[in-house]
Amino acid sequence: xxxxxxxxxxxxxxxxxxxxxxxxxxxxxxxxxxxxxxxxxxxxxxxxxxxxxxxxxxxxxxxxxxxxxxxxxxxxxxxxxxxxxxxxxxxxxxxxxxxxxxxxxxxxxxxxxxxxxxxxxxxxxxxxxxxxxxxxxxxxxxxxxxxxxxxxxxxxxxxxxxxxxxxxxxxxxxxxxxxxxxxxxxxxxxxxxxxxxxxxxxxxxxxxxxxxxxxxxxxxxxxxxxxxxxxxxxxxxxxxxxxxxxxxxxxxxxxxxxxxxxxxxxxxxxxxxxxx
Numbered sequence: 001x002x003x004x005x006x007x008x009x010x011x012x013x014x015x016x017x018x019x020x021x022x023x024x025x026x027x028x029x030x031x032x033x034x035x036x037x038x039x040x041x042x043x044x045x046x047x048x049x050x051x052x053x054x055x056x057x058x059x060x061x062x063x064x065x066x067x068x069x070x071x072x073x074x075x076x077x078x079x080x081x082x083x084x085x086x087x088x089x090x091x092x093x094x095x096x097x098x099x100x101x102x103x104x105x106x107x108x109x110x111x112x113x114x115x116x117x118x119x120x121x122x123x124x125x126x127x128x129x130x131x132x133x134x135x136x137x138x139x140x141x142x143x144x145x146x147x148x149x150x151x152x153x154x155x156x157x158x159x160x161x162x163x164x165x166x167x168x169x170x171x172x173x174x175x176x177x178x179x180x181x182x183x184x185x186x187x188x189x190x191x192x193x194x195x196x197x198x199x200x201x202x203x204x205x206x207x208x209x210x211x212x213x214x215x216x217x218x219x220x221x222x223x224x225x226x227x228x229x230x231x232x233x234x235x236x237x238x239x240x241x242x243x244x245x246x247x248x249x250x251x252x253x254x255x256x257x258x259x260x261x262x263x264x265x266x267x268x269x270x271x272x273x274x275x276x
Contacts, residue, residue: 054112141269
């Protein structure tokens with residue numbers, strides 16, 4: 001979940017799955033990532049996979065999704081390209097193999113579901129969908145999902161002011177933080193996921209599911225999460241410190257906390273045929 005909106009339109013030949021340095025930046029503080037990042041609604045977890053299902057978690061990170069699925073009675077294997085993130089996942093009880101999904105060798109494994117929480121945009125959507133179809137049993141489900149957030153207006157405006165002051169030459173579209181509809185920032189990601197699934201010829205027509213929920217943040221809880229956001233994981237320490245100081249002051253000005261509205265957006269389809 002980014003604190004900043006996606007960057008302004010890149011050149012068409014550059015996709016997020018090609019930005020390997022960015023994809024591997026989250027492991028710089030994997031313990032904080034696991035501690036601070038939001039989870040996913042139980043209703044969604046239970047809808048994706050039933051008790052006893054074998055699930056592959058793509059880009060599992062520290063195992064946030066995987067552990068929720070384990071708690072729901074699933075057997076989960078994680079695939080994660082960052083060894084630092086994978087180490088935390090293993091330590092917290094998730095069997096995890098280190099590889100990009102596109103290059104991963106399934107070794108004959110088959111799964112009832114393949115999931116990717118906040119990670120499918122780091123996977124080639126065409127190659128990833130084809131790989132998922134290869135490892136899914138017939139009628140198995142592929143589900144890519146993202147937590148989309150909407151800050152309260154007064155908080156959004158205050159945060160945007162901090163970013164403009166500290167990062168005046170930022171490539172990020174800060175107007176979107178306050179003006180963009182809830183899920184516009186993720187429309188490109190979900191569209192690419194849909195196109196990849198359709199392109200294999202192996203899936204049913206993709207569906208979009210939504211789960212609305214809220215979470216209340218204290219000042220300290222939000223500041224703990226901020227350094228894990230993709231826009232900030234590679235900032236110099238002095239700039240990050242300025243961002244944290246400014247955001248902390250902004251939260252203090254609205255009473256020391258706020259309630260975030262989330263929508264978890266899911267793109268999903270079931271395997272109905274072999275890959276063409």
